[in-house]
Amino acid sequence: xxxxxxxxxxxxxxxxxxxxxxxDGADYLTVWRRSxxxxxxxxRARATAGPAAAEAEAAPVSPPAIPLxxxxxxxxxxxxxxxxxxxxxxxxxxxxxxLFGYYEPDLRRAPYSEVAGLEDYVLFGEVLAAYAERTASPxxxxxxxxxxxxxxxxxxxxxxxxxxxxxxxxxxxxxxLVRYWQERVGVAP
Amino acid sequence: MTLGLDDVGLxxxxxxxxxxYAQTLAAHGMRPALAVLLPGEEPAWDGDETIDFRFGDxxxxxxxxxxxxxxxxxxxAGWETVTLDTNDINAERAIETFDKLPVxxxxxxxxxxxxxxxxxxxxxxxxxHVHGGYLPAYRGAxxxxxxxxxxxxxxxxxxxxxxxxxxxxxxxxxxxxxxxGVEIDRVMEPMxxxxxxxxxxxxxxxxxxxxxxxxxxxxxLCFVIHPVLKNIALARAQAxxxxxxxxxxxxxx
Numbered sequence: 001x002x003x004x005x006x007x008x009x010x011x012x013x014x015x016x017x018x019x020x021x022x023x024d025g026a027d028y029l030t031v032w033r034r035s036x037x038x039x040x041x042x043x044r045a046r047a048t049a050g051p052a053a054a055e056a057e058a059a060p061v062s063p064p065a066i067p068l069x070x071x072x073x074x075x076x077x078x079x080x081x082x083x084x085x086x087x088x089x090x091x092x093x094x095x096x097x098x099l100f101g102y103y104e105p106d107l108r109r110a111p112y113s114e115v116a117g118l119e120d121y122v123l124f125g126e127v128l129a130a131y132a133e134r135t136a137s138p139x140x141x142x143x144x145x146x147x148x149x150x151x152x153x154x155x156x157x158x159x160x161x162x163x164x165x166x167x168x169x170x171x172x173x174x175x176x177l178v179r180y181w182q183e184r185v186g187v188a189p
Numbered sequence: 190m191t192l193g194l195d196d197v198g199l200x201x202x203x204x205x206x207x208x209x210y211a212q213t214l215a216a217h218g219m220r221p222a223l224a225v226l227l228p229g230e231e232p233a234w235d236g237d238e239t240i241d242f243r244f245g246d247x248x249x250x251x252x253x254x255x256x257x258x259x260x261x262x263x264x265x266a267g268w269e270t271v272t273l274d275t276n277d278i279n280a281e282r283a284i285e286t287f288d289k290l291p292v293x294x295x296x297x298x299x300x301x302x303x304x305x306x307x308x309x310x311x312x313x314x315x316x317x318h319v320h321g322g323y324l325p326a327y328r329g330a331x332x333x334x335x336x337x338x339x340x341x342x343x344x345x346x347x348x349x350x351x352x353x354x355x356x357x358x359x360x361x362x363x364x365x366x367x368x369x370g371v372e373i374d375r376v377m378e379p380m381x382x383x384x385x386x387x388x389x390x391x392x393x394x395x396x397x398x399x400x401x402x403x404x405x406x407x408x409x410l411c412f413v414i415h416p417v418l419k420n421i422a423l424a425r426a427q428a429x430x431x432x433x434x435x436x437x438x439x440x441x442x
Contacts, residue, residue, distance in 0.1 A: 006416065019330070023416030024423050032417055094412035138338045138418055145415035178417055185338060187424040 004035035011150040012115075015097035018146065029178070036171055039152040043171075046155065046164035065102040065110035072123045076130060086131060089124070090143050097150070099124065121151055122163050125170040132177050136184075141177050148174050192394045194221045198292040198314075199263075200299050202227040202276060205234075207259035207298045209379035210386060215266045216251040217387050219394075222292050223269040224259070227276040227299055231258050236372065242380050244365050250384075255376055259298075279306045287312045296386060297350060302330060305350050316350040317389070317399075319382040322411065323362055324348065324404055328355040329411035333378055337422040342366055343377065345385045346404070359404035361389050367426035377426075 006016050071089070075082035088107045093099055101120065102110035116124075125147050132140035151167055159167070182188040199214070199221050201207035214221065234256035243250035263270055271290065275283055278299055287295065287309070297318040305316065322332020323344025332355070336344040346362035348355065365381040367373070392400045414422070 018413045018415060021416035021419065023420045025420075028420045029417060091410070091412075138335055138414075139409070139411060142335075142412065142415040142418050145417050178421070181338065181418065181421050182424075185341065185421060185425040187421060 002031065004031050006149045007035060007153045009153060011153040012098060016146070016149065029182075033175070036148075036152070036175065039155060040168055040171055042155045043159070043164040043168045046157075046159045047161045047168065049161065064105055065113065066105065068099055068101055068103060068116050068120045069123055071103060071107075072120070072127050076127050083131070083135075086127060090128075090140070093124070093147065094143060097146075118151070118154070118159060119163050121147065122166050122170065125151065125174075126166065129170055129173040129177065133173070136180075138181060141174075141181065144170075144174055144177070192217070192219045192391065194219060194390055194394060196291075196293045197221045197296065197317075197390065197393070198271075198290055198294070199224045199296045200227065200278070200316075201225065201259040201263070202299045203229040203231040203258065203260075204298065204379075205232065205255060205375040206379040206382060208255060208257060208262070209253065209376075209383035210296065210298050211259040211262040211266075212253060212257065213251055213380070213383035213387050214390070215262055217391070219387065219390055220266070221268060221296075223271055223290065224263045225271045225273055225286070225290070225295065226260055226263070227273050229276055232375075234375070236376075240371065240376055242368075242371075242376070244381070244384055250380075253376065253380060276300055278303065279309050281308070284309050284312050287314050290314060296390075304354065305352055307352065310350075310352060317360070317386075318348055318350045318357070319386045319389075320346045320348055320355045321378050321382060322346065322355065323364060324355060324359050324406075325408040326406050327409060327411055329413075331414040331419070332411045333373075334414045334419050334422045335411045336364075337367065337373075337426060338418060340364065341425060343373075343381050343426075345381045347385055347389045354410065359402050361385060361392075361400045361402060362404060363388075369427040373423060373426060 071085065075086045085107065089099060099116040099120065100109045100113040101116050102113035104110055125144060128140050128144040128147060131137070132144055148171060179188065199210060201211060201224050211224070236255060238254060238256060240253045240255065242253045271286065273283055273286060276299060277283060293314060295314045295316050297316045320332070322328060323336050324346040327336045327344055333343060336342065342364040344362065344364050347360040348357040349360065351357040363385055368377060371377045389400060
Protein backbone atom coordinates (compact mmCIF):
# COMPACT_ATOMS: atom_id res chain seq x y z
CA UNK A 1 0.00 0.00 0.00
CA UNK A 2 1.46 3.39 -0.93
CA UNK A 3 -1.51 5.68 -0.48
CA UNK A 4 -3.74 6.25 2.54
CA UNK A 5 -7.20 5.30 1.30
CA UNK A 6 -9.33 7.43 3.65
CA UNK A 7 -8.98 10.91 2.26
CA UNK A 8 -9.08 11.09 -1.49
CA UNK A 9 -12.27 13.18 -1.57
CA UNK A 10 -14.24 15.64 0.58
CA UNK A 11 -15.27 13.30 3.36
CA UNK A 12 -17.87 15.71 4.69
CA UNK A 13 -19.72 15.54 1.39
CA UNK A 14 -18.93 11.91 0.58
CA UNK A 15 -18.39 10.20 3.93
CA UNK A 16 -16.21 7.16 4.38
CA UNK A 17 -18.01 4.19 5.94
CA UNK A 18 -14.82 2.45 7.18
CA UNK A 19 -16.72 -0.84 7.20
CA UNK A 20 -14.67 -2.79 4.71
CA UNK A 21 -11.35 -1.14 5.30
CA UNK A 22 -8.29 -2.98 4.09
CA UNK A 23 -5.93 -2.28 6.90
CA ASP A 24 -4.14 -5.51 7.72
CA GLY A 25 -0.93 -4.69 5.90
CA ALA A 26 2.14 -4.20 8.06
CA ASP A 27 2.80 -0.85 6.34
CA TYR A 28 -0.66 0.60 6.95
CA LEU A 29 0.35 2.86 9.82
CA THR A 30 3.38 4.13 7.90
CA VAL A 31 1.16 5.18 5.03
CA TRP A 32 -1.28 6.80 7.44
CA ARG A 33 1.52 8.80 9.11
CA ARG A 34 2.80 9.99 5.74
CA SER A 35 -0.69 11.17 4.88
CA UNK A 36 -0.87 13.15 8.11
CA UNK A 37 2.61 14.59 7.43
CA UNK A 38 1.34 15.86 4.11
CA UNK A 39 -1.68 17.41 5.84
CA UNK A 40 0.59 19.11 8.37
CA UNK A 41 2.63 20.62 5.54
CA UNK A 42 -0.51 22.11 4.01
CA UNK A 43 -1.65 23.40 7.39
CA ARG A 44 1.69 25.09 8.01
CA ALA A 45 1.34 26.82 4.69
CA ARG A 46 -2.15 27.96 5.65
CA ALA A 47 -0.99 29.14 9.06
CA THR A 48 1.53 31.49 7.46
CA ALA A 49 -0.62 32.57 4.54
CA GLY A 50 -2.83 35.61 4.37
CA PRO A 51 -6.27 35.85 5.90
CA ALA A 52 -8.63 33.08 5.00
CA ALA A 53 -11.95 33.47 3.40
CA ALA A 54 -14.42 34.06 6.17
CA GLU A 55 -16.77 31.24 6.96
CA ALA A 56 -20.27 31.81 5.78
CA GLU A 57 -22.26 33.51 8.46
CA ALA A 58 -24.68 31.14 10.09
CA ALA A 59 -28.33 31.73 9.52
CA PRO A 60 -30.04 33.24 12.57
CA VAL A 61 -31.52 30.60 14.79
CA SER A 62 -34.22 31.29 17.31
CA PRO A 63 -33.57 30.86 21.01
CA PRO A 64 -33.19 28.64 22.95
CA ALA A 65 -30.82 27.19 20.35
CA ILE A 66 -27.26 26.87 21.62
CA PRO A 67 -24.20 27.25 19.40
CA LEU A 68 -22.28 24.00 19.01
CA UNK A 69 -19.14 25.84 20.06
CA UNK A 70 -20.74 26.70 23.42
CA UNK A 71 -21.80 23.09 23.94
CA UNK A 72 -18.32 21.82 23.13
CA UNK A 73 -16.65 24.40 25.34
CA UNK A 74 -18.88 23.37 28.21
CA UNK A 75 -18.18 19.68 27.55
CA UNK A 76 -14.46 20.43 27.56
CA UNK A 77 -14.49 22.11 30.95
CA UNK A 78 -16.97 19.83 32.70
CA UNK A 79 -15.66 16.32 32.06
CA UNK A 80 -17.88 14.60 34.61
CA UNK A 81 -21.15 15.94 33.33
CA UNK A 82 -19.88 16.54 29.85
CA UNK A 83 -19.22 12.97 28.82
CA UNK A 84 -22.88 12.08 28.32
CA UNK A 85 -23.36 15.13 26.11
CA UNK A 86 -20.19 14.39 24.20
CA UNK A 87 -21.35 10.83 23.62
CA UNK A 88 -24.52 12.15 22.00
CA UNK A 89 -22.47 14.32 19.65
CA UNK A 90 -20.13 11.40 18.92
CA UNK A 91 -23.11 9.25 17.98
CA UNK A 92 -24.44 11.98 15.68
CA UNK A 93 -21.09 12.36 13.98
CA UNK A 94 -20.53 8.60 13.68
CA UNK A 95 -23.94 8.02 12.14
CA UNK A 96 -24.33 11.12 9.95
CA UNK A 97 -20.70 12.26 9.64
CA UNK A 98 -21.69 15.84 10.31
CA LEU A 99 -22.76 18.14 13.08
CA PHE A 100 -24.85 21.27 13.04
CA GLY A 101 -24.04 24.78 14.17
CA TYR A 102 -26.89 25.00 16.67
CA TYR A 103 -28.70 22.54 18.90
CA GLU A 104 -31.62 22.61 21.25
CA PRO A 105 -30.84 22.12 24.96
CA ASP A 106 -31.70 18.41 24.54
CA LEU A 107 -29.15 18.21 21.69
CA ARG A 108 -31.69 17.89 18.93
CA ARG A 109 -30.73 19.90 15.89
CA ALA A 110 -32.10 23.40 16.12
CA PRO A 111 -34.62 24.18 13.39
CA TYR A 112 -33.02 25.92 10.42
CA SER A 113 -29.52 25.37 11.75
CA GLU A 114 -26.90 24.84 9.08
CA VAL A 115 -24.08 22.37 9.25
CA ALA A 116 -21.21 23.17 11.57
CA GLY A 117 -18.29 25.24 10.35
CA LEU A 118 -14.67 24.17 10.22
CA GLU A 119 -13.85 26.01 13.45
CA ASP A 120 -16.56 24.00 15.20
CA TYR A 121 -15.16 20.75 13.84
CA VAL A 122 -11.66 21.68 14.96
CA LEU A 123 -13.04 22.38 18.43
CA PHE A 124 -14.81 19.01 18.32
CA GLY A 125 -11.42 17.46 17.54
CA GLU A 126 -9.86 19.22 20.52
CA VAL A 127 -12.62 17.90 22.79
CA LEU A 128 -12.27 14.35 21.43
CA ALA A 129 -8.52 14.47 21.93
CA ALA A 130 -8.97 15.70 25.48
CA TYR A 131 -11.42 12.93 26.34
CA ALA A 132 -9.30 10.29 24.62
CA GLU A 133 -6.37 11.42 26.76
CA ARG A 134 -8.38 11.61 29.99
CA THR A 135 -10.33 8.39 29.65
CA ALA A 136 -7.94 6.19 27.64
CA SER A 137 -11.01 5.12 25.69
CA PRO A 138 -10.23 3.88 22.18
CA UNK A 139 -13.77 4.84 21.12
CA UNK A 140 -12.87 8.55 21.27
CA UNK A 141 -9.62 7.89 19.42
CA UNK A 142 -11.56 6.11 16.69
CA UNK A 143 -13.95 9.03 16.24
CA UNK A 144 -11.07 11.51 16.38
CA UNK A 145 -9.28 9.63 13.59
CA UNK A 146 -12.40 9.82 11.42
CA UNK A 147 -12.90 13.51 12.14
CA UNK A 148 -9.27 14.31 11.30
CA UNK A 149 -9.59 12.27 8.10
CA UNK A 150 -12.53 14.47 7.15
CA UNK A 151 -10.82 17.74 8.10
CA UNK A 152 -7.64 16.77 6.24
CA UNK A 153 -9.74 16.06 3.17
CA UNK A 154 -10.85 19.71 2.95
CA UNK A 155 -7.69 21.63 3.87
CA UNK A 156 -7.63 24.73 1.73
CA UNK A 157 -8.25 28.44 1.64
CA UNK A 158 -11.30 28.19 3.84
CA UNK A 159 -9.08 27.43 6.85
CA UNK A 160 -8.09 30.48 8.85
CA UNK A 161 -4.50 30.66 10.07
CA UNK A 162 -5.73 30.09 13.61
CA UNK A 163 -7.83 27.07 12.62
CA UNK A 164 -4.90 25.62 10.68
CA UNK A 165 -2.63 25.97 13.69
CA UNK A 166 -5.19 24.41 16.00
CA UNK A 167 -5.82 21.49 13.63
CA UNK A 168 -2.06 20.93 13.40
CA UNK A 169 -2.00 20.59 17.17
CA UNK A 170 -4.94 18.18 17.09
CA UNK A 171 -3.07 16.03 14.58
CA UNK A 172 -0.02 15.95 16.84
CA UNK A 173 -2.23 14.83 19.73
CA UNK A 174 -3.91 12.25 17.50
CA UNK A 175 -0.49 10.89 16.57
CA UNK A 176 0.49 10.70 20.26
CA LEU A 177 -2.74 8.81 21.03
CA VAL A 178 -2.07 6.25 18.31
CA ARG A 179 1.46 5.86 19.64
CA TYR A 180 0.01 5.41 23.14
CA TRP A 181 -2.21 2.57 21.95
CA GLN A 182 0.63 0.90 20.10
CA GLU A 183 2.72 1.01 23.25
CA ARG A 184 -0.14 -0.01 25.51
CA VAL A 185 -0.80 -3.20 23.57
CA GLY A 186 2.88 -3.89 23.00
CA VAL A 187 3.11 -3.42 19.25
CA ALA A 188 5.05 -0.16 19.01
CA PRO A 189 7.80 -0.36 16.39
CA MET B 190 -23.75 -39.56 19.80
CA THR B 191 -26.19 -37.08 18.33
CA LEU B 192 -27.48 -34.27 20.51
CA GLY B 193 -30.97 -33.51 19.32
CA LEU B 194 -32.19 -29.94 19.42
CA ASP B 195 -35.76 -30.47 18.30
CA ASP B 196 -37.03 -26.97 18.99
CA VAL B 197 -34.04 -25.13 17.55
CA GLY B 198 -33.36 -24.03 13.99
CA LEU B 199 -30.45 -22.22 12.40
CA UNK B 200 -30.84 -19.23 10.09
CA UNK B 201 -27.82 -19.40 7.80
CA UNK B 202 -26.57 -16.89 5.24
CA UNK B 203 -23.70 -17.43 2.81
CA UNK B 204 -21.06 -16.15 5.23
CA UNK B 205 -18.03 -17.46 7.06
CA UNK B 206 -19.93 -17.15 10.31
CA UNK B 207 -22.63 -19.51 9.06
CA UNK B 208 -19.94 -21.92 7.89
CA UNK B 209 -18.40 -21.87 11.36
CA TYR B 210 -21.79 -22.39 13.03
CA ALA B 211 -22.82 -25.31 10.84
CA GLN B 212 -19.45 -27.04 10.99
CA THR B 213 -19.06 -26.59 14.74
CA LEU B 214 -22.51 -27.94 15.59
CA ALA B 215 -22.11 -30.84 13.17
CA ALA B 216 -18.65 -31.66 14.52
CA HIS B 217 -20.04 -31.71 18.07
CA GLY B 218 -22.82 -34.07 17.04
CA MET B 219 -25.56 -31.49 17.44
CA ARG B 220 -28.58 -31.81 15.22
CA PRO B 221 -30.99 -28.89 15.10
CA ALA B 222 -34.51 -29.46 13.82
CA LEU B 223 -33.77 -27.55 10.62
CA ALA B 224 -31.71 -24.93 8.90
CA VAL B 225 -33.23 -21.95 7.11
CA LEU B 226 -30.97 -21.06 4.21
CA LEU B 227 -30.82 -17.46 3.02
CA PRO B 228 -30.01 -16.60 -0.58
CA GLY B 229 -26.82 -14.93 -1.77
CA GLU B 230 -23.44 -15.53 -3.25
CA GLU B 231 -20.98 -17.59 -1.25
CA PRO B 232 -17.74 -15.72 -0.44
CA ALA B 233 -14.53 -17.18 -1.83
CA TRP B 234 -11.86 -18.59 0.47
CA ASP B 235 -8.23 -18.24 -0.50
CA GLY B 236 -6.46 -19.70 2.53
CA ASP B 237 -5.62 -23.13 3.89
CA GLU B 238 -8.19 -25.82 3.23
CA THR B 239 -8.28 -26.94 6.86
CA ILE B 240 -7.55 -24.99 10.03
CA ASP B 241 -7.01 -27.02 13.18
CA PHE B 242 -8.87 -24.81 15.56
CA ARG B 243 -8.64 -25.07 19.34
CA PHE B 244 -9.65 -22.59 22.03
CA GLY B 245 -7.45 -23.36 25.03
CA ASP B 246 -6.69 -26.64 26.73
CA UNK B 247 -10.09 -27.24 28.25
CA UNK B 248 -12.17 -26.75 25.14
CA UNK B 249 -12.41 -29.07 22.24
CA UNK B 250 -12.13 -27.49 18.85
CA UNK B 251 -12.72 -28.66 15.33
CA UNK B 252 -10.96 -28.86 12.01
CA UNK B 253 -12.51 -25.83 10.36
CA UNK B 254 -12.88 -25.82 6.59
CA UNK B 255 -13.53 -22.14 5.73
CA UNK B 256 -14.03 -22.95 2.07
CA UNK B 257 -16.96 -25.30 2.71
CA UNK B 258 -20.34 -23.56 2.60
CA UNK B 259 -22.90 -23.93 5.35
CA UNK B 260 -25.27 -25.44 2.82
CA UNK B 261 -22.78 -28.19 1.98
CA UNK B 262 -22.28 -28.96 5.67
CA UNK B 263 -25.98 -29.00 6.40
CA UNK B 264 -26.68 -31.25 3.45
CA UNK B 265 -23.90 -33.66 4.37
CA ALA B 266 -25.18 -33.80 7.95
CA GLY B 267 -28.68 -34.60 6.73
CA TRP B 268 -30.40 -31.66 8.44
CA GLU B 269 -33.81 -30.58 7.25
CA THR B 270 -33.62 -27.37 5.27
CA VAL B 271 -35.97 -24.55 4.38
CA THR B 272 -34.92 -22.06 1.73
CA LEU B 273 -35.98 -18.43 1.93
CA ASP B 274 -36.11 -16.31 -1.20
CA THR B 275 -35.19 -13.15 0.72
CA ASN B 276 -32.44 -12.33 3.16
CA ASP B 277 -34.55 -9.60 4.76
CA ILE B 278 -35.83 -11.26 7.89
CA ASN B 279 -38.17 -8.35 8.50
CA ALA B 280 -39.96 -9.09 5.22
CA GLU B 281 -43.55 -10.23 5.50
CA ARG B 282 -42.96 -13.49 3.65
CA ALA B 283 -40.00 -14.28 5.88
CA ILE B 284 -42.17 -13.80 8.95
CA GLU B 285 -44.85 -16.04 7.43
CA THR B 286 -42.21 -18.73 6.98
CA PHE B 287 -40.93 -18.34 10.54
CA ASP B 288 -44.45 -18.71 11.91
CA LYS B 289 -44.80 -22.07 10.16
CA LEU B 290 -41.52 -23.53 11.41
CA PRO B 291 -41.72 -26.35 13.98
CA VAL B 292 -39.21 -24.62 16.24
CA UNK B 293 -39.36 -22.00 18.96
CA UNK B 294 -35.83 -20.67 18.58
CA UNK B 295 -33.86 -19.63 15.51
CA UNK B 296 -30.14 -19.08 15.83
CA UNK B 297 -29.52 -15.92 13.84
CA UNK B 298 -26.66 -15.96 11.38
CA UNK B 299 -28.11 -13.73 8.72
CA UNK B 300 -26.83 -10.45 7.44
CA UNK B 301 -25.03 -8.19 9.85
CA UNK B 302 -26.35 -4.86 11.13
CA UNK B 303 -29.96 -5.96 11.00
CA UNK B 304 -32.37 -4.69 13.62
CA UNK B 305 -35.49 -6.74 14.24
CA UNK B 306 -38.68 -4.77 13.78
CA UNK B 307 -41.82 -5.33 15.85
CA UNK B 308 -43.55 -7.70 13.38
CA UNK B 309 -40.72 -10.22 13.34
CA UNK B 310 -40.26 -9.85 17.09
CA UNK B 311 -43.93 -10.78 17.41
CA UNK B 312 -43.49 -13.96 15.37
CA UNK B 313 -43.55 -17.30 17.15
CA UNK B 314 -39.80 -17.78 17.13
CA UNK B 315 -37.18 -16.13 19.31
CA UNK B 316 -33.88 -15.20 17.74
CA UNK B 317 -30.71 -16.28 19.47
CA HIS B 318 -27.74 -14.24 18.34
CA VAL B 319 -24.08 -14.57 19.20
CA HIS B 320 -22.51 -11.12 19.16
CA GLY B 321 -18.85 -10.49 18.53
CA GLY B 322 -18.14 -8.43 21.63
CA TYR B 323 -18.33 -8.79 25.40
CA LEU B 324 -21.65 -7.31 26.48
CA PRO B 325 -22.74 -4.88 27.69
CA ALA B 326 -19.43 -3.04 27.33
CA TYR B 327 -18.85 -3.76 23.66
CA ARG B 328 -22.07 -3.33 21.75
CA GLY B 329 -22.02 -2.58 18.04
CA ALA B 330 -20.45 -3.80 14.86
CA UNK B 331 -16.79 -3.82 15.88
CA UNK B 332 -17.05 -4.45 19.59
CA UNK B 333 -14.85 -7.45 18.96
CA UNK B 334 -11.93 -5.23 17.92
CA UNK B 335 -12.40 -2.68 20.68
CA UNK B 336 -12.39 -5.57 23.17
CA UNK B 337 -9.23 -6.90 21.62
CA UNK B 338 -7.58 -3.49 21.95
CA UNK B 339 -8.64 -3.01 25.55
CA UNK B 340 -8.40 -6.53 26.88
CA UNK B 341 -6.14 -8.43 24.53
CA UNK B 342 -8.85 -11.06 24.20
CA UNK B 343 -11.85 -11.69 22.01
CA UNK B 344 -15.18 -11.16 23.73
CA UNK B 345 -18.30 -13.02 22.62
CA UNK B 346 -21.86 -12.89 23.97
CA UNK B 347 -24.96 -14.96 23.27
CA UNK B 348 -28.14 -12.89 23.50
CA UNK B 349 -31.83 -12.97 22.74
CA UNK B 350 -32.31 -10.40 20.01
CA UNK B 351 -34.59 -7.46 20.69
CA UNK B 352 -35.17 -4.24 18.80
CA UNK B 353 -31.98 -2.57 20.03
CA UNK B 354 -28.34 -2.83 18.99
CA UNK B 355 -27.06 -5.80 20.99
CA UNK B 356 -29.26 -4.88 23.94
CA UNK B 357 -31.14 -8.14 24.45
CA UNK B 358 -30.88 -10.37 27.51
CA UNK B 359 -27.53 -12.14 27.74
CA UNK B 360 -27.49 -15.94 27.91
CA UNK B 361 -23.75 -16.43 28.20
CA UNK B 362 -20.57 -14.45 27.50
CA UNK B 363 -16.90 -15.30 27.51
CA UNK B 364 -13.44 -14.19 26.46
CA UNK B 365 -11.29 -16.14 24.02
CA UNK B 366 -7.55 -15.89 23.60
CA UNK B 367 -6.47 -15.01 20.07
CA UNK B 368 -4.42 -17.53 18.20
CA UNK B 369 -1.28 -16.31 16.56
CA GLY B 370 -1.34 -16.40 12.80
CA VAL B 371 -5.05 -17.15 12.51
CA GLU B 372 -7.07 -14.64 10.56
CA ILE B 373 -9.59 -12.84 12.71
CA ASP B 374 -12.40 -11.71 10.40
CA ARG B 375 -13.08 -14.93 8.55
CA VAL B 376 -11.84 -17.55 10.99
CA MET B 377 -11.19 -16.61 14.60
CA GLU B 378 -14.16 -14.35 15.17
CA PRO B 379 -16.71 -16.70 13.56
CA MET B 380 -15.20 -19.68 15.36
CA UNK B 381 -15.30 -17.95 18.74
CA UNK B 382 -18.96 -17.21 18.18
CA UNK B 383 -19.60 -20.77 17.02
CA UNK B 384 -17.88 -22.17 20.09
CA UNK B 385 -20.02 -20.11 22.46
CA UNK B 386 -23.13 -21.09 20.52
CA UNK B 387 -22.26 -24.77 20.90
CA UNK B 388 -21.80 -24.29 24.63
CA UNK B 389 -25.17 -22.57 24.95
CA UNK B 390 -26.97 -25.27 22.98
CA UNK B 391 -25.25 -28.02 24.92
CA UNK B 392 -26.59 -26.52 28.15
CA UNK B 393 -30.02 -26.26 26.56
CA UNK B 394 -29.94 -29.93 25.59
CA UNK B 395 -28.59 -31.05 28.96
CA UNK B 396 -30.63 -28.90 31.33
CA UNK B 397 -33.77 -28.34 29.32
CA UNK B 398 -33.44 -24.57 29.48
CA UNK B 399 -31.14 -21.88 28.19
CA UNK B 400 -28.48 -20.34 30.39
CA UNK B 401 -28.78 -16.71 31.44
CA UNK B 402 -26.56 -14.19 33.12
CA UNK B 403 -27.13 -10.75 34.55
CA UNK B 404 -24.08 -9.60 32.54
CA UNK B 405 -23.11 -6.75 34.85
CA UNK B 406 -20.96 -3.95 33.54
CA UNK B 407 -21.11 -0.50 32.06
CA UNK B 408 -22.83 -0.38 28.69
CA UNK B 409 -20.95 1.01 25.74
CA LEU B 410 -21.81 1.39 22.09
CA CYS B 411 -18.96 0.84 19.66
CA PHE B 412 -19.16 2.42 16.25
CA VAL B 413 -17.15 1.04 13.36
CA ILE B 414 -13.54 1.03 14.44
CA HIS B 415 -11.14 3.24 12.50
CA PRO B 416 -8.72 1.19 10.38
CA VAL B 417 -5.70 2.59 12.22
CA LEU B 418 -6.97 1.15 15.51
CA LYS B 419 -8.07 -2.04 13.81
CA ASN B 420 -4.55 -2.44 12.46
CA ILE B 421 -3.19 -2.10 16.00
CA ALA B 422 -5.73 -4.62 17.30
CA LEU B 423 -4.75 -7.04 14.57
CA ALA B 424 -1.10 -6.57 15.42
CA ARG B 425 -1.93 -7.29 19.04
CA ALA B 426 -3.47 -10.56 18.01
CA GLN B 427 -0.39 -11.21 15.90
CA ALA B 428 -2.69 -11.62 12.99
CA UNK B 429 -1.36 -8.95 10.67
CA UNK B 430 -0.94 -10.64 7.36
CA UNK B 431 2.20 -10.13 5.36
CA UNK B 432 0.45 -9.80 2.04
CA UNK B 433 -2.52 -7.75 1.01
CA UNK B 434 -5.75 -9.62 0.51
CA UNK B 435 -7.72 -8.77 -2.58
CA UNK B 436 -11.00 -9.60 -0.90
CA UNK B 437 -13.08 -7.24 1.16
CA UNK B 438 -14.09 -8.77 4.44
CA UNK B 439 -17.21 -7.59 6.16
CA UNK B 440 -17.02 -6.93 9.86
CA UNK B 441 -19.85 -8.99 11.14
CA UNK B 442 -21.81 -7.78 14.09
